[in-house]
Amino acid sequence: MEAPLESSSLALLALRCPRCHQGKLFSHSALNISKFARMPAQCPVCGQSFEPEPGFYFGSMYITFAFNVATMFAVGIPLYFLFGDPDTWVYVVTVTVVALLLTPLILRYSRAIMLYLFGGARYDADWHKHRHATTGSNDF
Numbered sequence: 001m002e003a004p005l006e007s008s009s010l011a012l013l014a015l016r017c018p019r020c021h022q023g024k025l026f027s028h029s030a031l032n033i034s035k036f037a038r039m040p041a042q043c044p045v046c047g048q049s050f051e052p053e054p055g056f057y058f059g060s061m062y063i064t065f066a067f068n069v070a071t072m073f074a075v076g077i078p079l080y081f082l083f084g085d086p087d088t089w090v091y092v093v094t095v096t097v098v099a100l101l102l103t104p105l106i107l108r109y110s111r112a113i114m115l116y117l118f119g120g121a122r123y124d125a126d127w128h129k130h131r132h133a134t135t136g137s138n139d140f
């Protein structure tokens with residue numbers, strides 16, 4: 001087992017569990033077109049729940065929306081300046097293709113941000129000493 005990442009930002013970037021920074025949030029590769037969104041119900045390392053409540057990830061749609069708006073600007077502004085304001089269909093096709101290609105990444109990071117911000121888990125380097133920290137019932 002590799003050492004946990006100390007930084008929560010790096011653990012988020014690496015899509016690791018918010019509590020132990022070791023367990024992977026997603027069970028398949030981002031390139032697996034049919035399974036890229038699959039998450040285990042809980043962390044395979046520390047047991048932290050990855051779905052704190054039913055429908056938890058509906059809220060990540062807002063984060064996905066923000067990522068897609070950013071994608072629109074990141075693609076549209078260079079198109080405008082580098083290609084001299086092309087026809088509207090060029091913007092629509094280019095932004096759509098880039099957004100579709102980024103879908104696995106955007107979905108994964110939206111869910112990870114949702115879990116880190118609202119999942120109720122904080123990094124615990126000594127998680128193995130506090131086995132049931134998620135319920136708060138078994139600590140000392």
Ligand SMILES: [Zn+2]
Nearest residue numbers: 017020043046
């Ligand atoms: Zn974990």
